[in-house]
Amino acid sequence: MSGEHLLARTDEAQLFRDLSRSNQVTTWRWFAGMGILALVLLWGIGVFVYMMTTGMGVTGLNRPVFWGVLIVNFVFWIGLSHSGTLISAILRLTHATWRAPILRAAEAMTAFSLLVGALFPLIHLGRNWRFYYTIPYPNERGLWPNMRSPLMWDAVAINTYLLGSLTFLYVGMIPDLALLRDNSTGWRRKLYSILSLGFRGTHAEWRRYHVASTFFAILIIPVAVSVHSIVSWDFAMAKVPGWHSTIFAPYFVVGAIFSGIAGVILVMAVLRRVFRLEKALTPLHFDNLGKLLCTMSLLWGYFYFTEFLTVWYNRNPEEWEVFRSYGKSFLPVFLLMITCNFIVPFPLLCLRRVRRSVPAIFGVSLLVIVGMYSERVLIVVASLARRNDPFIWHNYFPTWVELSITAASFAMFTMLYMVFSKIFPIMAISEIKERLFHTTERAIGNATAEAIARVEEHGEGEVK
Amino acid sequence: MSGVVVIGLFDGVEKAARAGKALRSLPLPAGNITTISGVPLPDGAVCEDPRPIRFPRVVIAAWFVGALAGLGLALATYLLYPLITAGKAIVSIPPTLIVTYEIAMLFALMATLIAGALEMGLGRFKARKVHDPRIHEGKIAVCALVEPGDQARRAAGALTEAGGTEVRVEEGEL
Amino acid sequence: MKHRWAMAIDLDRCTGCGACVVACSAENNIPVVGEEEAAKGRLMHWIRVNRYWEEDSPSARAVYLPVPCMHCERAPCEIVCPVYATYHNEDGLNAMVYNRCIGTRYCANNCPYSVRVFNWYDYKWEKPLDEQLSPDLSVRSRGVMEKCSFCVQRIRRVKDKAAEEGRKIRDGEVQPACVQTCPPGALVFGDLEDPDSEISRMFRDPRRFRLFEHLGTEPHVVYLKRRKGAGV
Numbered sequence: 001m002s003g004e005h006l007l008a009r010t011d012e013a014q015l016f017r018d019l020s021r022s023n024q025v026t027t028w029r030w031f032a033g034m035g036i037l038a039l040v041l042l043w044g045i046g047v048f049v050y051m052m053t054t055g056m057g058v059t060g061l062n063r064p065v066f067w068g069v070l071i072v073n074f075v076f077w078i079g080l081s082h083s084g085t086l087i088s089a090i091l092r093l094t095h096a097t098w099r100a101p102i103l104r105a106a107e108a109m110t111a112f113s114l115l116v117g118a119l120f121p122l123i124h125l126g127r128n129w130r131f132y133y134t135i136p137y138p139n140e141r142g143l144w145p146n147m148r149s150p151l152m153w154d155a156v157a158i159n160t161y162l163l164g165s166l167t168f169l170y171v172g173m174i175p176d177l178a179l180l181r182d183n184s185t186g187w188r189r190k191l192y193s194i195l196s197l198g199f200r201g202t203h204a205e206w207r208r209y210h211v212a213s214t215f216f217a218i219l220i221i222p223v224a225v226s227v228h229s230i231v232s233w234d235f236a237m238a239k240v241p242g243w244h245s246t247i248f249a250p251y252f253v254v255g256a257i258f259s260g261i262a263g264v265i266l267v268m269a270v271l272r273r274v275f276r277l278e279k280a281l282t283p284l285h286f287d288n289l290g291k292l293l294c295t296m297s298l299l300w301g302y303f304y305f306t307e308f309l310t311v312w313y314n315r316n317p318e319e320w321e322v323f324r325s326y327g328k329s330f331l332p333v334f335l336l337m338i339t340c341n342f343i344v345p346f347p348l349l350c351l352r353r354v355r356r357s358v359p360a361i362f363g364v365s366l367l368v369i370v371g372m373y374s375e376r377v378l379i380v381v382a383s384l385a386r387r388n389d390p391f392i393w394h395n396y397f398p399t400w401v402e403l404s405i406t407a408a409s410f411a412m413f414t415m416l417y418m419v420f421s422k423i424f425p426i427m428a429i430s431e432i433k434e435r436l437f438h439t440t441e442r443a444i445g446n447a448t449a450e451a452i453a454r455v456e457e458h459g460e461g462e463v464k
Numbered sequence: 465m466s467g468v469v470v471i472g473l474f475d476g477v478e479k480a481a482r483a484g485k486a487l488r489s490l491p492l493p494a495g496n497i498t499t500i501s502g503v504p505l506p507d508g509a510v511c512e513d514p515r516p517i518r519f520p521r522v523v524i525a526a527w528f529v530g531a532l533a534g535l536g537l538a539l540a541t542y543l544l545y546p547l548i549t550a551g552k553a554i555v556s557i558p559p560t561l562i563v564t565y566e567i568a569m570l571f572a573l574m575a576t577l578i579a580g581a582l583e584m585g586l587g588r589f590k591a592r593k594v595h596d597p598r599i600h601e602g603k604i605a606v607c608a609l610v611e612p613g614d615q616a617r618r619a620a621g622a623l624t625e626a627g628g629t630e631v632r633v634e635e636g637e638l
Numbered sequence: 639m640k641h642r643w644a645m646a647i648d649l650d651r652c653t654g655c656g657a658c659v660v661a662c663s664a665e666n667n668i669p670v671v672g673e674e675e676a677a678k679g680r681l682m683h684w685i686r687v688n689r690y691w692e693e694d695s696p697s698a699r700a701v702y703l704p705v706p707c708m709h710c711e712r713a714p715c716e717i718v719c720p721v722y723a724t725y726h727n728e729d730g731l732n733a734m735v736y737n738r739c740i741g742t743r744y745c746a747n748n749c750p751y752s753v754r755v756f757n758w759y760d761y762k763w764e765k766p767l768d769e770q771l772s773p774d775l776s777v778r779s780r781g782v783m784e785k786c787s788f789c790v791q792r793i794r795r796v797k798d799k800a801a802e803e804g805r806k807i808r809d810g811e812v813q814p815a816c817v818q819t820c821p822p823g824a825l826v827f828g829d830l831e832d833p834d835s836e837i838s839r840m841f842r843d844p845r846r847f848r849l850f851e852h853l854g855t856e857p858h859v860v861y862l863k864r865r866k867g868a869g870v
Contacts, residue, residue, distance in 0.1 A: 055780035057758030062679030066743040126741015126781025151720040182597035197586035206504035212580035394679035547725040549716035
């Protein structure tokens with residue numbers, strides 16, 4: 001039954017070179033890309049400073065739409081951060097072995113989209129330079145912040161999730177950092193020596209590392225669920241028709257996981273192409289991610305229909321006016337959302353042909369990202385634009401200021417990712433090797449199957 | 465721990481397992497034998513780790529400490545700055561629960577990092593730890609902490625007999 | 639000495655002239671934003687006069703509803719401010735602390751009456767218009783929320799005077815700018831703690847209703863329903 005495991009047949013040095021190609025070679029294309037993105041980012045920062053010194057009037061905000069694209073960006077980026085948590089933590093806990101090549105990129109995506117998302121509550125403040133009023137530290141002002149405010153829950157939750165996911169990313173990288181340390185020279189070796197903290201791979205270290213990784217996975221999932229619930233409560237706690245709904249917490253969490261998986265697919269497809277990781281990221285991985293995306297699309301549709309149904313059936317005047325506007329002023333956004341979130345993705349993702357084709361699933365994921373963005377636009381803007389008092393109803397459209405800052409946020413995320421892929425291992429090499437170590441090929445009659453051994457707690461092996 | 469470390473490289477788990485068995489029968493205590501490998505090996509495959517893993521208790525304790533800290537933060541803020549908002553009670557319970565939970569999780573996550581790293585012996589840059597970078601080429605290093613002199617020679621002999629290459633005795637710790 | 643300031647608006651008397659809006663803007667250093675900004679929905683009026691049409695026809699009658707800050711007992715704006723820039727004070731007023739505000743604008747989103755306004759820019763009063771600014775209250779910087787305060791500077795002035803003279807505040811002594819100016823006398827202001835005040839009487843009037851009463855905000859502003867029906 002044992003047979004030779006796949007790792008024994010692999011040239012580990014070659015595997016390392018293949019998987020860490022991003023760390024080894026830097027072409028002019030990387031510099032050119034970084035240059036363009038840096039320009040976009042600097043432009044965005046300049047526009048932000050202009051907004052800060054001139055006033056929020058340069059945006060398209062008004063009464064009653066006091067929150068617009070900047071808050072949509074906040075929810076969007078925090079939503080994207082649920083990618084890594086789901087894939088890394090849940091797949092780790094359920095022993096899904098196909099997760100290995102996806103882990104690192106997903107966890108990095110979580111950390112960076114959180115970093116970008118956490119900036120937006122600071123960006124959209126009227127008096128940004130006084131943001132420190134929200135920090136409870138001893139001061140002479142005679143006041144601390146109001147913990148009853150959902151914005152303070154945001155502060156605490158996002159802080160916890162940010163620190164937690166950065167730690168999760170870092171701890172996940174330690175064995176790979178040790179691997180890189182042993183295979184590099186110069187400043188890189190020094191950097192990896194410090195970051196790997198002297199990890200070597202002794203038996204005692206591995207056992208404790210496994211326990212620590214499991215603990216991280218167990219702890220980060222409830223944090224992720226609570227974070228996006230709390231972000232949703234920024235809206236659900238308000239007396240705004242269309243916001244004040246009990247379904248918001250699970251609805252937002254589902255939406256976040258939905259957009260997060262789409263984001264991971266996009267990132268994986270790009271990485272696969274740029275760093276020629278076709279052997280590690282196979283159609284199987286996209287197939288599995290596609291199945292998850294399909295499920296989330298269905299779940300999203302289910303939650304949305306439920307919310308719509310209750311409002312439509314009851315015709316509470318205040319809420320109904322908001323929903324009626326979906327068919328009038330906000331019809332383009334509504335159609336975009338429904339098409340890109342459900343009507344196109346769900347049937348397509350049911351097809352194996354689409355899931356296994358990287359360009360096809362890339363396109364579908366892009367649609368999902370667009371759809372989820374417009375969903376948040378609809379939630380934030382439409383409810384405010386058609387709220388309680390019809391006399392002050394007013395439409396909203398973002399100005400070049402908000403669009404510049406949005407573009408800069410995408411640039412910042414991409415730049416963070418590009419720098420990360422240069423310095424750190426973009427593939428969880430140790431996890432991939434571990435999977436190969438546990439995998440043997442087993443003959444069943446005339447067919448061959450892959451058998452993956454899973455080790456139980458007390459050291460007794462059991463073939464799955 | 466006084467002593468020296470004898471280390472040898474092996475191609476594959478089967479050979480390393482033979483070496484591990486040989487070292488145990490020298491005799492050497494199980495806690496003094498370990499492997500260094502690029503992938504984690506099941507407990508008992510080559511060597512055993514008899515020491516219990518303690519840091520989860522620290523994590524659980526940290527969760528409760530964090531919960532108290534969060535509770536304290538929320539209550540202190542309410543009671544030291546009692547301002548009426550929306551006619552709600554000064555000490556509002558649901559927001560207190562949210563803040564308590566988040567800070568508890570934060571403390572637990574940080575404790576996992578710090579206590580886990582400490583228990584793994586990470587971060588001790590000054591310590592001379594035995595290591596061989598060739599484990600990343602598919603080799604498994606089997607090492608044992610031994611008394612210098614006779615025991616070291618016998619251990620080195622056992623490793624060579626089991627098929628080890630580059631068997632050597634080094635100063636340092638496991 | 640406890641007070642509970644409140645306002646009543648008699649819709650039988652309101653003609654929709656808008657004098658209250660002008661008086662409020664003059665009293666409270668409210669900038670005039672200009673036509674372009676007004677079209678973008680950036681008016682800074684602390685009290686506004688809502689105008690609704692009774693039906694969708696050329697001969698429809700207009701219904702006027704002056705909307706100041708309701709100073710809700712259960713103000714939804716107070717609880718969502720992360721920095722306690724707005725809270726409920728002992729006189730039953732919803733207090734706004736400009737220099738504490740960091741401009742998250744959550745309070746404005748949570749006000750169902752949309753009475754809160756935001757300083758989208760640093761507004762300037764070109765000379766000699768700066769001479770009209772009242773020294774009793776500040777000129778707000780950009781990025782800060784503001785709203786009707788029931789002319790708290792006038793309340794304070796009367797309270798100080800009464801304390802100096804060692805007497806209670808007389809009914810009708812405190813008059814916010816809008817109440818003072820209203821030509822038909824549609825606006826009435828006073829202390830609910832005084833059971834004999836005119837405001838207490840109006841709060842017991844069977845015509846009274848509160849705006850968006852079903853939301854449970856318990857506003858301190860009541861409206862007296864218009865007795866005149868359509869066709870009169």
